[in-house]
Amino acid sequence: MFELIKKEKKARLGVYKCSSGVVHTPVFMNVGTQAAIKGGLSAKDLELVGCQIELSNTYHLHLRPGDQIIKKLGGLHKFMGYNGPILTDSGGFQIFSLARLRKIKEEGVYFNSHIDGRAVFMGPEESMSIQSNLGSDIAMAFDECIKIPSDYSYVKKSCDRTARWLQRCVEEHNRLKETNPTNPEQVLFGINQGAIYHDLRIEHIKRITEFNLAGYAIGGLAVGEAAEDMYETIEAVEEYMPANKPRYLMGVGTPVNIIEAVYRGVDFFDCVMPARNGRHGSLFTWAGIMNIKNERYKDDERPISDECNCPVCKSYSRAYIRHLFAANEILGLRFAVMHNLFFYNSLMEGIRAAVKNEEFEGFRRKYIEILDRRI
RNA sequence: GGGAGGGUACCCAAGUGGCUAAAGGGGGCAGACUGUAAAUCUGCUGGUUGACGCCUACGGUGGUUCGAAUCCACUCCCUCCCA
Numbered sequence: 306m307f308e309l310i311k312k313e314k315k316a317r318l319g320v321y322k323c324s325s326g327v328v329h330t331p332v333f334m335n336v337g338t339q340a341a342i343k344g345g346l347s348a349k350d351l352e353l354v355g356c357q358i359e360l361s362n363t364y365h366l367h368l369r370p371g372d373q374i375i376k377k378l379g380g381l382h383k384f385m386g387y388n389g390p391i392l393t394d395s396g397g398f399q400i401f402s403l404a405r406l407r408k409i410k411e412e413g414v415y416f417n418s419h420i421d422g423r424a425v426f427m428g429p430e431e432s433m434s435i436q437s438n439l440g441s442d443i444a445m446a447f448d449e450c451i452k453i454p455s456d457y458s459y460v461k462k463s464c465d466r467t468a469r470w471l472q473r474c475v476e477e478h479n480r481l482k483e484t485n486p487t488n489p490e491q492v493l494f495g496i497n498q499g500a501i502y503h504d505l506r507i508e509h510i511k512r513i514t515e516f517n518l519a520g521y522a523i524g525g526l527a528v529g530e531a532a533e534d535m536y537e538t539i540e541a542v543e544e545y546m547p548a549n550k551p552r553y554l555m556g557v558g559t560p561v562n563i564i565e566a567v568y569r570g571v572d573f574f575d576c577v578m579p580a581r582n583g584r585h586g587s588l589f590t591w592a593g594i595m596n597i598k599n600e601r602y603k604d605d606e607r608p609i610s611d612e613c614n615c616p617v618c619k620s621y622s623r624a625y626i627r628h629l630f631a632a633n634e635i636l637g638l639r640f641a642v643m644h645n646l647f648f649y650n651s652l653m654e655g656i657r658a659a660v661k662n663e664e665f666e667g668f669r670r671k672y673i674e675i676l677d678r679r680i
Numbered sequence: 681g682g683g684a685g686g687g688u689a690c691c692c693a694a695g696u697g698g699c700u701a702a703a704g705g706g707g708g709c710a711g712a713c714u715g716u717a718a719a720u721c722u723g724c725u726g727g728u729u730g731a732c733g734c735c736u737a738c739g740g741u742g743g744u745u746c747g748a749a750u751c752c753a754c755u756c757c758c759u760c761c762c763a
Contacts, residue, residue: 334715395715
């Protein structure tokens with residue numbers, strides 16, 4: 306259930322309530338694809354970094370360990386020791402990311418497992434069934450994440466199919482709710498597609514909002530298009546998204562992307578970036594992005610950021626973290642990811658406070674100049 | 681004292697007349713990363729230059745040759761075996 310608390314222009318402050326807890330929006334969902342945060346973080350660590358809601362993946366957990374096993378063990382929350390809200394992505398992104406390993410048909414997608422090559426079929430019903438077994442709080446519709454650039458004619462054809470898939474997702478989701486769900490409170494979010502063709506985006510969002518789902522996502526962005534194209538696409542779609550439902554911009558993004566999307570009316574985000582880039586040595590701060598592997602930090606006794614209250618910045622120096630990277634110690638990755646997730650969660654906290662105090666306009670102006678800068 | 685094998689760039693190591701400023705690793709230095717096939721991938725790593733080029737370089741010195749890391753002589757070091 307979503308409650309809109311306040312608006313500053315299009316930026317929204319809200320509260321999303323689900324069976325596993327309350328989420329204050331705008332929110333960044335911390336990504337734990339395989340029921341773990343890459344870089345060696347556990348559910349307990351998610352609390353330390355201020356995580357409100359976690360995201361896991363249908364395709365990956367279906368392949369390993371298998372959703373039947375997770376259901377048998379009491380669901381994903383219990384399995385990974387996390388009792389906060391969980392959103393599961395549907396497998397639709399893997400149609401994009403594992404493009405060389407799949408064939409799309411009307412009935413669904415024939416994957417060859419990236420692990421061992423075996424045939425794995427996933428359609429709307431399978432995705433819903435797996436997510437039902439996982440027992441996440443929010444299930445995502447099975448969609449095709451379309452690469453950009455793609456021909457108009459292909460995008461149109463794909464959007465029509467994703468809309469037909471949504472019909473099947475809704476029916477299966479309702480059916481499973483009645484039978485033997487791991488989490489009877491699970492809700493379904495729909496996903497808008499259309500690449501950067503505004504007319505297709507609008508046609509598609511109109512079509513999927515007819516299902517009156519618990520929330521709506523904008524998918525298929527940040528897949529190669531210019532940032533400006535992404536912002537314009539959000540603006541085009543946003544007008545047609547229900548005001549009383551959460552809006553989720555999937556897979557985005559940089560701190561500046563997030564600010565710009567909040568500015569255009571988005572509530573939910575998720576991105577691999579703080580975890581992946583952290584593992585690769587890029588650390589996000591209020592002053593910009595630093596590469597902790599750089600030589601200039603070899604004897605720097607300061608924390609990553611003086612303005613940061615994360616567990617890493619409270620105890621360790623840049624020199625120490627750089628050393629951990631150089632020495633190939635996994636502790637370095639863990640610290641980097643912890644810091645970055647803490648930063649992203651703090652960024653969202655800052656955004657919420659700004660909207661609450663009607664200072665978001667100034668917050669945006671200040672930070673879009675700073676946060677993507679390399680320092 | 682006798683015999684054998686070696687000395688190549690920061691390190692290890694390939695190369696036995698021109699296609700070699702020198703393979704491949706490691707190390708070092710940078711960059712990329714957006715619903716995670718990523719503790720990954722890419723580039724650079726003798727000097728100078730925007731580039732062409734020029735200079736310096738395969739233990740040292742001196743030769744042979746149009747041309748040498750590569751062939752010859754002497755020499756200095758290292759490892760192993762025998763006495």
